[in-house]
Amino acid sequence: MMNTKTKLALWGMLLLLSFSNATTEKGENAEKEAQPYAVKTLKGYASRHGLTSAQYQKEVDKYHKAGYRLTYVDGYYVNGKVKFAALWKKQSTKGLIARHNLTAKQYQDEVNKHNKNGFRLIHVDGYYDGKNVRYAAIWNKQNTSGLRARHGLTGTQYAAEFKKNKNDGYRLVHISGYGVKNKAYYAAIWKKGNASGYVARHGLSSKQYQETVVKYWKQGYRVTQVDSYDVSNKTYYAVIMEKKSGRYSARHDMNTKNYQLQVDNHHYQGYVPISVSGHDAGKDAGYAAAFKNVTTWKGNDINQLDAKIKKVMKDYKVPAVTIGIVKDGKLVYAKGYGYGNKENKTIAAATSSMRIASISKPITSAAIMKLVEQKKLKLSDKVLGKNSILGTKYAKLSLGNREKAITVQQLLEHTAGGDTWDNNLSPKGKDKWSDPMFQKRILNRKQHINWVLRRRNPTHTPGTYYQYSNFGYNLLGRIIEKKTGKSYESYVRNNILKQCGITQMVIGANDKKDREYKEVVYYSDRKPYDLQMRRMDSHGGWIASSVDLLKFMVRVDGQNSKKDILKSSTINTMTTGSSANSKYAKGWSVSGKTWSHGGSMAGTGTLLKKMSNGVSYVILTNFSKKYKDGETSHRSALKKAVEDGIGAIKFWPDLDLF
Numbered sequence: 001m002m003n004t005k006t007k008l009a010l011w012g013m014l015l016l017l018s019f020s021n022a023t024t025e026k027g028e029n030a031e032k033e034a035q036p037y038a039v040k041t042l043k044g045y046a047s048r049h050g051l052t053s054a055q056y057q058k059e060v061d062k063y064h065k066a067g068y069r070l071t072y073v074d075g076y077y078v079n080g081k082v083k084f085a086a087l088w089k090k091q092s093t094k095g096l097i098a099r100h101n102l103t104a105k106q107y108q109d110e111v112n113k114h115n116k117n118g119f120r121l122i123h124v125d126g127y128y129d130g131k132n133v134r135y136a137a138i139w140n141k142q143n144t145s146g147l148r149a150r151h152g153l154t155g156t157q158y159a160a161e162f163k164k165n166k167n168d169g170y171r172l173v174h175i176s177g178y179g180v181k182n183k184a185y186y187a188a189i190w191k192k193g194n195a196s197g198y199v200a201r202h203g204l205s206s207k208q209y210q211e212t213v214v215k216y217w218k219q220g221y222r223v224t225q226v227d228s229y230d231v232s233n234k235t236y237y238a239v240i241m242e243k244k245s246g247r248y249s250a251r252h253d254m255n256t257k258n259y260q261l262q263v264d265n266h267h268y269q270g271y272v273p274i275s276v277s278g279h280d281a282g283k284d285a286g287y288a289a290a291f292k293n294v295t296t297w298k299g300n301d302i303n304q305l306d307a308k309i310k311k312v313m314k315d316y317k318v319p320a321v322t323i324g325i326v327k328d329g330k331l332v333y334a335k336g337y338g339y340g341n342k343e344n345k346t347i348a349a350a351t352s353s354m355r356i357a358s359i360s361k362p363i364t365s366a367a368i369m370k371l372v373e374q375k376k377l378k379l380s381d382k383v384l385g386k387n388s389i390l391g392t393k394y395a396k397l398s399l400g401n402r403e404k405a406i407t408v409q410q411l412l413e414h415t416a417g418g419d420t421w422d423n424n425l426s427p428k429g430k431d432k433w434s435d436p437m438f439q440k441r442i443l444n445r446k447q448h449i450n451w452v453l454r455r456r457n458p459t460h461t462p463g464t465y466y467q468y469s470n471f472g473y474n475l476l477g478r479i480i481e482k483k484t485g486k487s488y489e490s491y492v493r494n495n496i497l498k499q500c501g502i503t504q505m506v507i508g509a510n511d512k513k514d515r516e517y518k519e520v521v522y523y524s525d526r527k528p529y530d531l532q533m534r535r536m537d538s539h540g541g542w543i544a545s546s547v548d549l550l551k552f553m554v555r556v557d558g559q560n561s562k563k564d565i566l567k568s569s570t571i572n573t574m575t576t577g578s579s580a581n582s583k584y585a586k587g588w589s590v591s592g593k594t595w596s597h598g599g600s601m602a603g604t605g606t607l608l609k610k611m612s613n614g615v616s617y618v619i620l621t622n623f624s625k626k627y628k629d630g631e632t633s634h635r636s637a638l639k640k641a642v643e644d645g646i647g648a649i650k651f652w653p654d655l656d657l658f
Contacts, residue, residue, distance in 0.1 A: 042294060042657075045272045047263060049085035050256065050285065053101055056084040060098060063088050070098050073136045074176075074227070075127030076278035078285045082129050084136070085276045085287075095119075095141025100134070104152060107135040111149075120144045125227075126151060126178035126187045133180050135187070146170075146192030151185075155203055158186040162200065165190045172200045177238045179231035186238070202238035206253050209237040213250060216241050222248035228279040228288040235279055235286060247271075247293035258347055259287035261336070261518070265349035268324070268334035268547060268657050269302070270295030296653040297333070305645030306335075312641050313338055316634035318623045319523055320348035323642060324546035326616040329554045329561020330656035334546050340520030340622060353519040353543045354620040355508050355533070357599025359608045364476050364538045365412055365587025366556055367492050369570050376483045379409035379573075384453070389479050394446070395453035402458040408479065410462045411472040412586035413578040418459030421452070422467035437470040437536060445535055449474070466581035470539040477538025488537050497548075499565045500555040501658070508533040508543040519543055520622040522603025528624075531602060540601060549608055549618045551658060557595075557610050562658075598635065600624060605635035617642055 041047045046068055048059055060070060068088035075084050084100070097119055099110060111121065123138040135151065148170055150161055162172065170190035177186050186202065199216050201209075213223060221241040228237050237252060249271055251262050263273060271291040279286045313321055319342050324334035336348035371377050382388040384395075385404035392399075410416040423435035436452045443451060452471055459465075477488040484491045489507045497505050509515055512529050522528035533541045554562040558571040566574070575585045575595055588595045596609035605624050610616040619638050 041263070041267055042270070042272050044090035046088040047086075047273050047276070049083070049259065049276065049278060049287070051084040051086070053082060053084065056086065056100065059086070064093050064096075067091070067093060069093050069096055070138055072123065072275060073098070073100065073138065074125050074277045075100065075134060075136050076229075076280065076285065077128045077130060078278070078280045079283070080130060082127065082134070083278060083285065085278050087273055087276060097139040097141075098137065100136035101129075102135045102137070104133055104135070107137065107151065110137070114139060115144060118142075118144060120147060121149050121189060123174055124149065124151060124187045124189060125176045126185060128178055128180050133178065133185065148190040149188065151187035153186045153188070155184055155186065158188065158202065161188070166195045169193070169195060171195045171198065172240060174225060175200065175202065175227055175238045175240060177202060177227050177229040177236060179229055182232045184229070184231045184236065198240060198242040200238075200240050202236075204237045204239070206235060206237070209239060209252060212239065213241070220244075222246075223250035223275075223290040224248075225275045226250060226252065226277060226288045226290050227275075228252065228277040228286060230279045230281070230286075233282075235281065237288060247297070247299055249291040249293075250289070251291075252288035254287040254289070255281065255284045256287070257517075258345075259289065261340075261347050261349035261352065262289065264351040265336050265347070266291045268331070268350040269293070270297050270333075270653075270655065270657070295655050296651070298651050301649045301651060302333070304648050305642070306337075308641035308645045309337055309638065312634060312637045316623075316637065318621055318634050318638075320352070320354075320520055320622045321638060322348055322350055322352055322354065322546040322618075322620045324350065324550045324618045325642075325646065326550050326554055327652050328614045329557070329559055330654075331547065331550055331554075331658045332653060332655060334550070334657065336546075342521070342523070346520075348520060348622070349518075350547050351504075351518055351545045353504065353516050353545055354606070354622055355522065355540075355599075355601070355604045356542050356544050356549065356606050356608075356620065357540045357601045357604045358470075359544075359549065359597050359599045359606050359618075360536075360538065360540050360542045361473050362556075362587040362597050362608070363492060363496065363542060363552065364473055364480070364488075365574055366552075366566065367480055367496050368408065368412060368476055369566055369574050369586070370495060371480065371483055373567060373570055377408060377479070379407065379412070381408050382406065383408060383411065383475060383479065389482055390475070394449045398450075398454040400457050402460075402462055403453060406458075406462045408476070409586070411469075411476050411479075413466070413580070414468050414472060414584060415464065415466050415578055415580045416458065416462050416472050417456070417469050418465055418467055420456035420459055421469040421471045423470050424468075435470055437474060437539065438531075441530075441532055445474075445478075448535065449478070463578075464580060466578065466584065468584075470536070473539035474536070480538070496565065497552065500551045502544075502548045502551050505542055505544045505548055507537045507541040510534070516543060518545070522622050524603040524624045526602040526624070528601075528603025540599065544620075546618045546620055547658075549620075550616060553608060553610060553616050553618070554658075557616065559614070600635065605638075607635060607639055609639075611643075615646055617646065 069091045071089050072087040119139040120142045122140050125136045171193045174189040220243050222244040224242045225240040271293045274292045275290040277288045320338040320340045322336040334350035340346050340348040340352045383406045385399050406416045420433045480488050555565045577585050593612040599606040605621045607619045
């Protein structure tokens, strides 16, 4: 290692960049986690983490050719391997040089060589490879005057250097901390200029870092760079905070999953990462990051919406809420609040998957309407009995005349089964049947349908009487399977959701241990993991994120700001109320140009709504208490909070986060 007292005036250097796909995160549901760590960022930006050296170089080359300029690189040593995180911005790559995996001597040699060629050092990162210190750096072709840079400094040497440079009129612009053989070292860059208006700290514990950020944030300082590093199995932070206008955000103490979720969550609020740092956190990598908002959202507009939602969460003790808002077919905002998993502090993000319960019904309706368009069935087709869609597959000897008269349209409109197929016990004193979909849970799907058809004859002539029915939508799923020769889930994923740009939606799992990688944990005073999710597929089985549900909404909303997946005449039919209930159409509650559907079951309360003013929104939660007639009080309170918040927005930005 180089002499730590050596002072280097670092100015320029090197050639190309590096970056790539990524590795697999280990943890719960590891088999579902295998994916590149390519987190979502706004157009013109790119972010990667968890990259091997080869992957990093590959990605650097790829982005360089695509016109993306490397702006940040951070190396870190985890579980015996060096990993890299990096950031890019779409802009000219001319005059840019980057290197990584340099020894101290190689780094020194490169600095001396390229300083003569007029390349200015703009970024340096030190990291440990298990044996020695290594360096990654970025240079830019520009004036090299007024620059000071040092590396291999102990904490005492760094503090002395900082003081000297400040007295000489130099401002700290970048700092990197790294642990080598149980000792902290630092590399840093200063430039000649006003040394006021910023705060720099190093060697901070997590608590000290948090206290520092909170203290100076109140004074108008924002985190513009944070570096995390581990020494003797302890994590430390170095930070630069500057007096800045605009909207900034910072997070630390994140494991890999929370970092991914935080980047997702910030993306859908209009933020891009401006600093990212990884460190060894034991079995997993740890991360710290800073973000900047690059949209025209006004702080007051967003703050009042956030405050309303957070108040409801506090009042009702809701662990997690995710929302999304579309304006004129464009996704303008989406956010997760609270914890998707309280026990291990996994946050909720806009991309967190949650059980959507009965919002599954509009999806099933869209699939049926697609088959109608394709002339594979008609709404007037009979469903049960001889010469029907399902024929005599179910309860052949037990079907009554009312069951044989049921049509596809009546299933869509909840006018098929009367009081015996519904999900409530009204009218009181007459209806003693509870929801059949939550009865006889030991039966498989075919056995269960047979049981219902044999035991629960419709109470009214089909088409004349409205009673909301999960079981009716269960039959619609079987119709889709009969007409397509595919499973309900497979057909919908490939022929409806894929057309909407949705790839992550699936039918949920029964057990907590089997949930998807980004799926939340559900909390209820009932039993959220005592549900037959696959049996509930077409009436309440899907899991989805807020973002994905709005991708679906804008493709069936009849507005054509995004091309609809159904014809306008089909959408009109789908959203026209029935003769038995003008307020419910085919998979949608309707009131003029306003359409909606809610969902609720143990551990879940949801709402998807298209309003008449060009705004659509979604609310998902991972919580429920006992409720009456399918309504949850916290969902109603959130509905009011979101709609009041939307109504109070004074300036809508022109952006699309899809």
